[in-house]
Amino acid sequence: MFQIALMGHGVVGSGVAEVFYKNRKSIEKRAGQEMEIKYILDLRDFPGLAYSDKFIKDFETIVNDDEVKVVAEVMGGLHPAFEFVKRCLEAGKSVVTSNKELVAAKGAELLAIAKAKNVNFLFEASVGGGIPIIRPLHQCLAANEIDEIAGILNGTTNFILTKMIREGMAFSDALKLAQELGYAEKDPTADVEGIDACRKICILASIAFGKHIYPEHVYTEGISKITLEDVSYAEAWGGVIKLIGRAKRDENGKVTIMVSPAFVSGESQLASVSDVFNGILVRGDATGDVVFYGKGAGKLPTASAVVADVIDCVKNWGIFKAPFWVAEEDDAVLDYKDTEIAFYLRVRCDEADKALNKAKELFGEVTPLRVPSLTGEVGFVTGIIGEEQAQKAAKAMESAGYPVLGKVRVLDY
Structure with missing residues (x-):
């Protein structure tokens, strides 16, 4: 019996529990092992749930329990998530996470610990939510030299731009609607100023190019200055405006990386990615352009990716198979x-x-x-x-x- 701990019971955390208990039989069949959620760490109480007895408030209970083999971190934020994840890995537990801020900032350090301890640190849900992108990039496209990745990595900004393009809605009105529909937070800064997309392109670039690319080294520009006039000129040009995160490696191994609004031709595959959907283009020397498309966020799509990583950890217990990259060289990123x-x-x-x-x-x-x-x-x-x-x-x-x-x-x- 593989015992699992879940850290966080917010939108994604509750989704993980929902997916696990709903599909438990098929999950165990795919993992080849019986599984159980032993603990759910959260400071709040959740009475009335079928699994209310699982809740604890002390992290030490998880890290000191040798029966817990896999930990799912879905708290979000950098602290205390980093400290908790690091200690779990050092204790010989595999960890999966949906936390893009954590992976973008501390991925190289945490992967090094996981490799040394022969456990896994997996994060499929951190970039595409329910869109498989980390595993395909790490495994399915492993025979390619990947020199460029570009994509629409944030569903909130894509929804806002879609409303501006299709309905002539002003930025402020489109943002308000996104908040009303639950696509944007009360404080939308991370989305509309490109911070979320920056973290995601850093993770993808780190996997593709093998060296950690830190968000603070990436020029990042959001969509808050885009106007309906800009949208009209894009249409006159023959395209649309999208918020694009992109990373490209030159012949010397240097990386050009940026997040910014961009004119994209109407003939581009990325131009047709609308509403809250994401589209990620990967250019490989053998495959050419490959595009991954789907909803980049949402409770159940993200939870599905987290549970899939849990399954992977159980199936490959004792075998390190996570993506891996080294700490960044000082001059790895070119000045934009x-x-x-x-x-x-x-x-x-x-x-x-x-x-x-x-x-x-x-x-x-x-x-x-x-x-x-x-x-x-x-x-x-x-x-x-x-x-x-x-x-x-x-x-x-x-x-x-x-x-x-x-x-x-x-x-x-």
Whole structure:
């Protein structure tokens, strides 16, 4: 009998218990072992549940019980999750988690402990929720040299942008609706400012490139400055705006990584990913482009991924098979200012032709974008240009009397 402990009984934690007890027979059959949840750690009381007798309030009970072989951490946050997970691994217990903040910040350290103790640290639910992405990246695509990953990694921002694109809803109204529907938190900062997507692309890049990429080294920009005018110019260009997390390795092994809004062509597979769905594109040298698609969050999809990791730990007890990467080298991540990309800009002007001529002078050749309903301004898309050069050119446009009203990167996916 494999005894399991569950740390946290919030949305995901209660989902884990629900999935486990609902599908227990098939779960045990797939694991090849009888299983039981022995403890559920939470400071709150949950009377009236069929498993109310499982609740405890002291973590020491879990870490000191040798019968507990697998621990599922679904508390969220960095502390005390990190301390609890570290001690469980050091005690010879396998740990699974849905905690993207924990994996993005401490993954290399925790994986090293798991490997030394010959236990597992698995985190399928930390990136795609119910979308399988960690295991395929680590196992199914292992024969590939993966040089690039890009995707829509946050369902909340994708929902907001979808409402802006399809219904002409202002950002503030779309955010309010997302909160009413439970897609966005009361404090939506982690979602709308790209922090959540940053943590996820860091995890994917760490797996793909074998070195820990820390969120604090990643340039991150959210969608809070995107306007309906920007959406209209994207449509005139032939695409849509998406919040994209992307990581690319160059021939020297250096990593360019960023989270930002971007123009994406209407022909791209990512352009059709809408509402709360996520889409993750992986470019391998053998497979070409592979796209993983589905709901990136939600109680039961995320819980399903957590339970699947529990099954994996039980089936492979005594065998380390988690993804693995080493602590990051200091110069692993390139300064985003040293990279090149195309940009869309919209500027205020009285005469569009004069503004476009100035843009050509500063940016090189540009493609004009016109939206008939928008007057007193003009939009354009640059060619490939250095990030730092684009910033200087945008400031020069403003100094020349053409205030920049919007600036978004243009990607080729």
